[in-house]
Amino acid sequence: MSVRWAKPIAVLTAIAVVASCTLPRTGPNKREIFAGSVQKEGDAFIVAVNDRVTRATAVVPALGFSDSFKNASQLTSDTIRPGDVLGLTVWENVDDGLLAGEATNSTILEEVQVDSAGFIFVPYAGRVRASGNTPNQLRETITTKLEDQTPDPQVQVRRLAGDGATVSLTGAVGGQGVYPIERPTRTLSSMLAKAGGVTITPEIAQVTVIRGSQQGQVWFQDLYDNPKLDISLRGGDRILVEEDTRSYTALGATNSQARVAFETQDLSALEALAQIGGLLSTSSDPTGVFIFRNEPAEIAGQVLGRTDLEGAQRMVYVLNLTEPNGLFVARDFVIRDEDTIYVTEAPYAQWTKAISLVAGGLTPIANVATISDSF
CATH class of the missing domain: 3.10.560.10 (Outer membrane lipoprotein wza domain like)
Incomplete structure (x- = not known):
């Protein structure tokens, strides 16, 4: 019996030694993250997300007009302003008028621009104030100035597009x-x-x-x-x-590790995970989804129930997707600009890596006897 179990025991010992060494991984594990909490003399507040936390942190920067x-x-299209361009037409009740030629009794003045002082120049009417008047008011003014020089003038004023x-x-x-x-x-x-x-x-x-x-x-x-x-x-x-220039960073045991742009106005943790392809079924720990954020003091105070905080606080929010309402909480938790989403590896992932090193890539291990037979 001792000979029979010698090899399996040796294999398990080797696995334990390898597992205790620093194996390749995507980042810190849950234990290491929790070790950095304020409660353990770290510099970050670690908070498990629940319905109350989601309500306190559901703050999206408001956009709007004063x-x-x-x-x-x-603006009314009738009010004339400096820089506007006007079109004038003057009809005269004579064959040979002041402005009209011999073959016509009307004169068209196109693109008459209102100067910076608000005036226009009309032949035989002189410099006329246009700014602040409607086209009809300006028509009456020009008509009054021309009727002393030509009988029964008829004036039309059109407001064209201008830089005013x-x-x-x-x-x-x-x-x-x-x-x-x-x-x-x-x-x-x-x-x-x-x-x-x-x-x-x-x-x-x-x-x-x-x-x-x-x-x-x-x-x-x-x-x-x-x-x-x-x-x-x-x-x-x-x-x-x-x-929109907002983005968040995804790291750890996810299908994509990158800086990711927001695709909607409001983005939940569940949607953010979906954007990066979700968790890795072979290595992600659904109980260890962390959101790292610098939280304003007023929001951090509401989350922690404190009034003595000053300045932005380092907050680490923890989502446990395996809880009965875990997916609902993740759906309601709002991701904000510059957040970092980090998913830890499942404990067995490191164990699997150790087995792979010892057993030459045999994963997952079915039983100790399988490994011992390979020696």
């Missing part, structure tokens, strides 16, 4: 450029449509509007979900459309 943006009234009320669009839009604010394009969504819409995935498109020293930012989809965010535009507005 009241000054949302309360701005729509334009916005610039850059970034991920169909057509970058400078666009006039016209009757159909007075709001943000209509102006984006005029520019050909967004050229990136709408779910992760962010729209920034810069107005003077102020700026606001919204999700593209929110313009349609919340009409209050579809603000009225002002001349000089700069509109930038860009892709």
Whole structure:
């Protein structure tokens, strides 16, 4: 009997020796992570995630416009501003008028630009203030100035597109450029449509509007979900459309170890794991899914039930997917920008590696006798 069991015992001893050595692995195990907790004189708070923790940490950076943006009234296409371009037509009730030639009784003045002081020049009417007037008011003014020199003049004023009320669009839009604010394009969504819409995935498109020293930012989809965010535009507005830059890092026993961009506005831990291909069935430990994060003091205080914290706190959130509601908790836990998701290896993974080194790649081990017969 002693001879029979000598080889198996020797094999097990060798495996134990190898397992006690530092074998290749993807990172720290659960024991090593917990050793760095504040309770053990480490520098990180380690918290098991439950429903209360998910509610306290479900904070997503809010995007939106200030009241000054949302309360701005729509520009009317009737009000003339400096930089606008006008078109004038003057009819005269004589064969040989002041402006008209011999063969016609009308004169067309195209692209008359309103200068920076708000005036235009009209032959025989002189310098006329246009800014602040409607086309009809300007028509009456020009008519009054001309009727002393030609009988019964008829004047038409048309407001054309000009640089007095334009916005610039850059970034991920169909057509970058400078666009006039016209009757159909007075709001943000209509102006984006005029520019050909967004050229990136709408779910992760962010729209920034810069107005003077102020700026606001919204999700593209929110313009349609919340009409209050579809603000009225002002001349000089700069509109930038860009892709969401948020990301998280995935490490450990997962199908993909990389920096991963957000694919939706809100991302849960379960969705984040799905993005990287899920856990490895042969080596991942579903009880050891960790989220590393620098948490603001106010949120960390709510999670820990403390009021004495100052500054960002190192937090390590632990998900146990094997618990009865583990998947629900992972579905509700919100991942934020710059989070690190780390999945530990299952304990047997190191054991399997040790067996592979001793038994020449025989894994998993069926029984001790199998190994002993190979010697």
